[in-house]
Amino acid sequence: MSSTEPVPLSPTPRSTLTRSxxxxxxxxxxxxxxxxxxxxxxxxxxxxxxxxxxxxxxxxxxxxxxxxxxxxxxxxxxxxxxxxxxxxxxxxxxxxxxxxxxxxxxxxxxxxxxxxxxxxxxxxxxxxxxxxxxxxxxxxxxxxxxxxxxxxxxxxxxxxxxxxxxxxxxxxxxxxxxxxxxxxxxxxxxxxLRQVFNAPIPSPDLGPDIETPADVTARVSGGVVTG
Missing domain, CATH: 2.30.110.10 (Electron Transport, Fmn-binding Protein; Chain A)
Incomplete structure (x- = not known):
């Protein structure tokens, strides 16, 4: 199988679908x-x-x-x-x-x-x-x-x-x-239906000099969690 071909799942009797x-x-x-x-x-x-x-x-x-x-x-x-x-x-x-x-x-x-x-x-x-x-x-x-x-x-x-x-x-x-x-x-x-992140809520005991990390805010702007 070449690297460009999809890798298949390996079905077993327990993982083979019986309905739909x-x-x-x-x-x-x-x-x-x-x-x-x-x-x-x-x-x-x-x-x-x-x-x-x-x-x-x-x-x-x-x-x-x-x-x-x-x-x-x-x-x-x-x-x-x-x-x-x-x-x-x-x-x-x-x-x-x-x-x-x-x-x-x-x-x-x-x-x-x-x-x-x-x-x-x-x-x-x-x-x-x-x-x-x-x-x-x-x-x-x-x-x-x-x-x-x-x-x-x-x-x-x-x-x-x-x-x-x-x-x-x-x-x-x-x-x-x-x-x-x-x-x-x-x-x-x-x-x-989709699930999204809302704006982050900083901890109340967080120091004023600690900003919300970019990877956290990026997930809000990206919007979708699943879907």
Whole structure:
């Protein structure tokens, strides 16, 4: 495969779509795009004898997804060396149809399956935390105080390989039954949705000589968080 050709996702029985297969995406770049533009993932683990889903921040570096949390978090401890699922979803619009059964949403979603590995190497742990911070706040890591030894000791870092994943996308308008279209029973269409940053609010104890960083204000002028 040449460098100009798209890199495919590697489907497995667990990551192969069984419903609405036409919405599946097969290129690895589309997985990266969904992950890189998200802010929150939902981590699914089995805790005791039942599943639990936890919203958390994350970061991607190449083929690795990093997660972190307190060493005292039972949910995170349950994920170590266990099979987990990680989902990221962007909602791009509400789809109004002429019938209740055809109401839908436009979205981009990714689901990652794999075994979570506990990162113990201190250099990789620090690298992973940098990746996570830079994912949601690009440019912040180099100007803030890095984690100290006490903070690092209280932090657990997990890594998940991105080899087993699926991507699903819905776009466009409603898919109505011809009879409902002919009857003209209701309005149909799409209500687009996007998420944006508002103006930053400085901390009340911030010194007057500290200006808002350019990378923060740039995100406001750029407007869109996802979409």
């Amino acid at each position: 297969k036409e919405r599946g995406r097969v290129e690895r770049a589309e997985l990266d795009a969904v992950l890189d533009t998200g802010l929150i993932c939902h981590l699914g683990v089995v805790l005791g004898d039942s599943p639990v889903v936890i919203p958390t921040v994350y970061g991607r570096d190449g083929n690795t997804l990093y997660l972190h949390g307190s060493t005292g978090a039972g949910n995170l401890r349950a994920a170590v060396d266990a099979e987990i699922s990680v989902a990221v979803t962007h909602v791009d619009g509400l789809v109004y149809a002429r019938s209740a059964m055809h109401f839908s949403m436009n979205y981009r979603s990714a689901v990652v399956r794999g075994r979570a590995a506990l990162i113990t190497d201190e250099d990789e742990r620090m690298h992973a935390l940098r990746v996570i911070v830079e994912h949601s706040a690009p440019g912040a890591w180099d100007r803030v105080r890095p984690p100290n030894r006490k903070e690092m000791a209280a932090t657990m870092v997990l890594a998940v390989d991105l080899t087993e994943a699926s991507v699903k996308v819905r776009a466009g308008g409603p898919v109505d039954d011809p009879a409902d279209v002919a009857a003209g029973v209701a309005w149909s269409g799409v209500l687009p």
